[in-house]
Amino acid sequence: MEKEVKFSDETLALVHKIMKRYPEGKHKSAIIPILHLAQMEFDGWLSPETMDYVASILRIQPIEVYEVASFYSMFNLKPVGKCLVEVCRTGPCWLLGAEDLVRHIEKKLNIKDGETTADGMFTLKTVECLASCGTAPMMQIGETYHENLTCDKVDQVLNEYRQKGERVTHWDKKHIKAQQ
């Protein structure tokens, strides 16, 4: 059985708070923040059911949500592992060895860019410049920037996430509690 798509009370309260930040009748503006919250709450990706649910909250057509979700790179339209490992692949990071890093991770996790490990723990995704070029090469996992990376450091970081075994998302759950 699929579980029901519904925000927790805490998250829903935050959703309504965010919708009030925009003028009367312009609450569609809240769509991007709400999609981030949806990824946080519903396994790190946006299923059609999740997007329909977001449309119903915003009182807009589902197509308006699909349109937005498919435009922005942070929204995953397919399931992802518990840890989305986002390695920067743009010029400045590349000049300082981002490519070696990607190859190292591919080998270590036995997956290619865009794939998920068999145990569902990691998905590797290469992304564009994250405004951290002075500490290149770097990667992002959840909200955390891991900078000045070497292959050894990557191993260490990935092991830590594996040990914790928890799902991490860009909008980290800890901030929901903090905001109440």
Next chain:
Amino acid sequence: MGKQLLLDNIHAPGIATLGVYREFGGYKALEKALKMKPEELVDEVKKSGLRGRGGAGFPTGMKWGFLAKPEGVPRHLVCNADESEPGTFKDRYLMERKPHLLIEGMIIGSFALGARTSYIYIRGEMMYVYHILEQAIQDAYDAGLLGENIMGSGYSLDLHVHPGGGAYICGEETALIESLEGKRGNPRIKPPFPAVSGVWNRPTVVNNVETIAAVVPIVNMGGEEYAKIGVGKSTGTKLISACGHINKPGVYEIDLGLPVEEFLYSDNYCGGIRNGNKLKAVVAGGSSVPILPAELFLKTAKGEPRLMSYESLADGGFATGTMLGSGGFIVMDDTASVVKNLWNFTRFYHHESCGQCSPCREGTGWMEKVLYRILDGHGKKEDVDLLWDIQSKIDGKTICPLGDAAAWPVASAIRHFRSEFEEYIKNPGSIKDVKHYYRLHNEKEPAY
């Protein structure tokens, strides 16, 4: 070292908190500003000579002066914190460490423009900074610096932070506005300009993080004093984010007009090229600006030492000059391949094109493929001219400047490093260390 108007006390413990920020004189400028008339504030900014720090360098006071003020229509100040131009990481640094500097600037700017609700649009990837700003805004509300009747002045303002979803194009101001309205980030055709019809068709000013932060020292010291820093029409200080093959990458605040040689080699700044290597090329203002070879970077074509200023970096036009841009300073030593780096940037622009205009949507893809073909050892003699032709058909022929931003790196690389392309084509064996990264995405079919 130059004056530290933005980065002063950046390493003071707790400077991210309201209390410590105020101990170091924070919100003094706001107190002063709220006693002035909005027009006087706009005048101070005009006098300061401040130019937009987001990349285009448009005079901020003039932009504020253009804002339409129709009766009964709310207007908005929107801060562009999308910072996605490769090589640029100054705004993130500033917001993470001194969030209240941006908030203070936002309140002053909003007051000057008569905005009652303002937004900070921050790229979604910087979610941890989003939360830092949320906290700082909450603290400012609690201290009576936001909300109703700020500091007893009668002026009220709501300030919100809004995360993006991951799209370089949303740094372009009309795409940012579309995104803030909850849509795809497709740039709008101008006119109308945001100053007349911006977010929700209301008059809107969009300014970069650093631009808004600079308003704080301008109010503190007065526009005239600020204008004394710098050289000519490049007034004040500028944050430069330096990266690539240098000894000391990081964010530096310089007085505009600092000689580039000093910036590059002094231990106060970049500290020279790593491993004692030789300088090959510099992309001085974010990935979009023309690349310059070492000689033309250090000295203009006329043989004058180049300065870190809008005018000096642009000296010689695109034939022999470049742009200050966003301040994303990318250095390449003699181990770097200009063609490989260009391929990566072109791949980036192709990936980030919103797809509305065919020259940009198709042209960026074609350039990426031709460059890949060259790097894959299958370059054709006519490929360099082909690349030139494609870029010239993008430049100036699109809705937004992303098209130009994709064309300029290609044009400048060919202009200054044509022989490197030709060598790769004539002698594929000279392409060292090719790893075919792109292949990972296109394992079965070649990319061209």
